[in-house]
Amino acid sequence: MVILAFFWLALLLRSRPAGRVTRLLAFGLCAIVFSWSMDFMDEFIRMPSTLIWHNWLESMPIPIALILLSIGIYHWHQEEIAISAQMVKRERYFREHRLFDKLMPVGGGAYLKKQLKLSLAESKKNQQPLALIAIDLDDFNVINRLYGIKEGDHILQLVCQLLLLNLRDKDLICRLAGDRFVILLHDTDEAEAKQLSQDLQHAVASFAYRTQESQQRVYLTATTAITMAKRDDSDSLIKRLNQLLSQRKQTAAPVI
Numbered sequence: 001m002v003i004l005a006f007f008w009l010a011l012l013l014r015s016r017p018a019g020r021v022t023r024l025l026a027f028g029l030c031a032i033v034f035s036w037s038m039d040f041m042d043e044f045i046r047m048p049s050t051l052i053w054h055n056w057l058e059s060m061p062i063p064i065a066l067i068l069l070s071i072g073i074y075h076w077h078q079e080e081i082a083i084s085a086q087m088v089k090r091e092r093y094f095r096e097h098r099l100f101d102k103l104m105p106v107g108g109g110a111y112l113k114k115q116l117k118l119s120l121a122e123s124k125k126n127q128q129p130l131a132l133i134a135i136d137l138d139d140f141n142v143i144n145r146l147y148g149i150k151e152g153d154h155i156l157q158l159v160c161q162l163l164l165l166n167l168r169d170k171d172l173i174c175r176l177a178g179d180r181f182v183i184l185l186h187d188t189d190e191a192e193a194k195q196l197s198q199d200l201q202h203a204v205a206s207f208a209y210r211t212q213e214s215q216q217r218v219y220l221t222a223t224t225a226i227t228m229a230k231r232d233d234s235d236s237l238i239k240r241l242n243q244l245l246s247q248r249k250q251t252a253a254p255v256i
């Protein structure tokens, strides 16, 4: 039990930034470690039953720990509400850090599929239109080749932030793969989706990046495709969106 409590403490200190919540939880866990250690030592060292202070040392830390942990968890709850507000446009229905992208703070392909299943069910239940936009950077391999993968990674992260800035709170963006993002547009008709996809294309075209090493200007363009959810399942919907995007890639006119 003592080892378990030490393990919780180590996880807490390694994963959380310093601050009030961490302090309260850490002191609470320390009190538990102390109390359980005293209890554990009893197995090896026999104390005379007249030693009242020893019993106190063993039992008193637990109520103190519970009070500290309760206050800590309450403030943690407040903190989580604030963090959830910042995660709008990046998560909906559920949080699953293992399905989040490694490079940028949005869900990956698996997260998209799970979200899409839930969104399809919701749009059917509420009889609301559900639109999808795919946005893919043009010739991104050239950026990697000219400026290197590190610079390419940085550009992808900034493009993701740029797209987030241009979305509405009810939208959800995920990185499907590489330089391709998919946006779920809840309760959105085709005309609105078209407008939003043009806005995103223009935002990417207006973005000018200066490379960190050679200070060169890099300009980007992106191709988009839109589809409305009909009677498809999530897999066929993503497949159709990818096909539409490939067609658009072959015929796309440059963004003005």
Ligand SMILES: Nc1nc2c(ncn2[C@@H]2O[C@H](COP(=O)(O)OP(=O)(O)OP(=O)(O)O)[C@@H](O)[C@H]2O)c(=O)[nH]1
Residues within 6 Å of the ligand: 103, 136, 137, 138, 139, 140, 141, 142, 144, 148, 149, 150, 151, 152, 153, 156, 177, 178, 179, 249
């Ligand atoms: N820096 C960086 N590059 C990536 C990442 N994921 C994929 N890529 C690169 O993105 C490029 C995507 O290539 P393609 O799918 O051919 O796309 P493209 O070069 O943009 O060409 P089109 O889509 O046809 O315009 C490849 O060169 C990948 O190596 C990543 O996480 N970081």
